[in-house]
Amino acid sequence: MQLFILFSCVVLLLLSISRWNVHPFLALLAVGLLYGIGSGLGGLESVDLLMEGFAKTLQWIGVIMVLGAMIGEIANETGGAERIAKSTLKLAGEKRLPYAMGLTGYIISIPVFVDVAYIMMQTVTEALAAKSKQNILGVGLSLATGLTATHALMPPTPGPLAVAGILEGQLGRIILINFFVAFSAMAGGLAWAMFYCRRIELPYDRELRNQFASSNDNALAENDDRPKQTSGSTWLAMLPIFVPLVLIAISSFIGTDNAGPASITMKFLGTPLVALSIGVILALAQYGRNFRMSNISNVAERAIEKAALVIMITGAGGAFGHIIKNSGVTETISAYASDLGAFGFLFPFVLASIFTTTTGSITVSMITTASIVAPLMSSLGISPEMTAALIGSGSFCVFHVNSSFFWLLNRLHHAPPSVLLKTFTVQSLCMGLGGLAAVLVLRMCGLK
Template identity: 35%
Template sequence: MYQVVLLILSVVLLLVLISKLRLHAFLALLLVSLLLGIAAGMPLTEVATQVAAGFGGTMQNIGIVIICGVIIGQILENTGGAQKIAASILKLVGMKKATLATAISGGVVSIPTFCDAGFVILNPVIRALSRSGNIPYMCLVTALMTGLLTTHSLVPPTPGPIAAAGILGADVGIVMIYGLIISIPVIGGTYLWCNSKFLKKKYPELAPIDAVNEEQNEKFKEIVAHAPSTFMSYMPIVVPIILIVIRSFVMQYAQKGPFWYDLVVFIGTPYIALLIGAFAAFLLPTKITEDVSDGWISKAISGAAEILLITGIAGCFGRILQTIGVGTIMADAIAGLSLPSIVLPFAISAIVLIAQGSATVALTTTAAIILPLLGSLNISPELAVIAIAGGSFCGVFPQGSYFWCVTKLAGYDIKKGYVAVTATTFIMGAIAFVSILILSFIVH
């Protein structure tokens, strides 16, 4: 029981350090991991060894994957490929369902791209769409916010679900499939809110026009004018997903031995598949200059550094929890609660999100907490990742950077921000919970 008290105290301390004292998540997780090991009575040398092993083991699983994913997103952003994807979806769905097209566009673009960056990229698109289609801007803002955040949290290779999968030892291909399945009801269900009469009547205003917006529109038009084809824009996203998913099916249903088996397993290994996707992304620029091959990649790697460090250090926290035996002690307690297995990972993730604001931190921290409890939950690592991911967007408040990214770019005050972001993410979370609960009855 002493270990359970230490777990609760360590989580409380972690949230206080991050949300109240504003200590960076990397230092907070490292400090709490060390203190947890010492408080549990582990020898000091063993604490140091286990923390280092936790960091190295986690980075081994997901380090290259995250970097390659960020590179793909950076190239899509710089070449206009992301805008081309959005335009193709709008053309397919039609102007009459522009709000739905916006949500789907956000969902596709955010698979390799950070949701914050995705909103920056596509905001000029929805501004122009609002004015040309006479559509309330609030409807498009909430739809874009929803699509971006949904796949950012649920579908690899974005850093959060990849990190959680690495910590829990989940099959990335299966996580992708589950994530895509859950994304459909989350985006579709929340679309009803985004396109509701309530929002249209309460916030009927079209996107405003000012000098800053006009300048953004001109830059947007210039990027799109030199954008790659729609087919080529999809390639860096679709190819890795196909390779990873095929690998998962082959490993599950085919017999080992033939050369083709080894080849499929090799190229479908997540970091190999993402590396292939990254090189496919190099086909998007009209010319490969030093700025493309070095400058863009350096920017992407710099952007990935923080996520990599937080993910690795969350692995340290999980390693210490495993070492002190929290999972064994909590197994009987969880079994006696008679709750659906997904409740605990979903709820912890939502609490961590609300406390500190970052979906990625919520995913990695919760995965570390759930790791020693996974056996007692009686669910697969893949389903645990999806449950954590669903909770990681349930309630985005002003302490989260995404709240301010959406609010400021939309030109909203904090009251409108609560409607566009906070209220919408609670709706997303509720739909995700029900959808994941239903999925858990099918796949376990």
């Protein structure tokens, strides 16, 4: 009955947003409350859980989104995004741009949460799409496939790291196996992005092309408040993006038992809040002699306005996922674990895909699946390391309206939910199947 109620609420949510044009913020909260009451939590507890999930989601992502948006606004205003776009196109070429974006996402998402990394790269992504005259979904989802591949499979990302601990697998072996599996998953996502998503043109694509067409050298010369582009300033434009990523990456490799002054300092500098604040300071250097204190206020105001809607919808998505997590449906699935174990080798993949489809969270899906599968390892006949690869691959299947990243794409690029269901949702399935194919190849080569 719990599974039936959850399935019905997910269908209702899909219909409310895609067919009845209910605003996602209202639909997520309303369906979340309805699911909580229907699953037996009661009205008061359902409201408390919704608010708790909303607060937990925003306590770390709200400020970070604004800081990331500030870096993007400064890059736009100073021409930094345009310089990075030109340099990337020159190095990769227009035909190879999706591969370059996928590889970029593969690298930067190892230490950084997917949503944060995509927000930081938003302006560059849009500039590249406009300059190369490619559609934003093709370029953006190429970046997203690299981001999500390593987020679900490569330690020290929290999900894979937690799975390694729960399954008591060898971390080094997991990294080696998942390095191959993540590339295969990324290949599946890139194939869909290149052969289908790049054909989808949004009204926002025309806005981007007009925006970046107007920000050429002549426009720069007419605007005395905007620093002039120079051949050597591309590196200055890249610093606000990559310095925070490097700081976060270094911090993630410092163990909790390291209590020395240097370790504590790096952990502090590597927290997303501090790292992105440093990124904002570095971005302000792009104003050069044209810098005014009013620049900070104006950029902050525009960033808050741009990020506010994304923050609220992301919070509503987190609230919906939180009430699902606490409704007891995971325990219901656990009760059938022994029967589902007949799937044998594919059981971790199938179970992870069920949790991702229902909760919309890669990390929650991976940790919950690992907790259920751990006691069954002996009966499944596969190693903890291969199990971790199966769980990571299954956690891609599939993202839809209960995923915070779904709504991030919706608001950042003004992509309708119906379009994202045909592009981003199907892409996540391609990634899951790509990861599964890699695991099957490894198994055929003798790995268990």
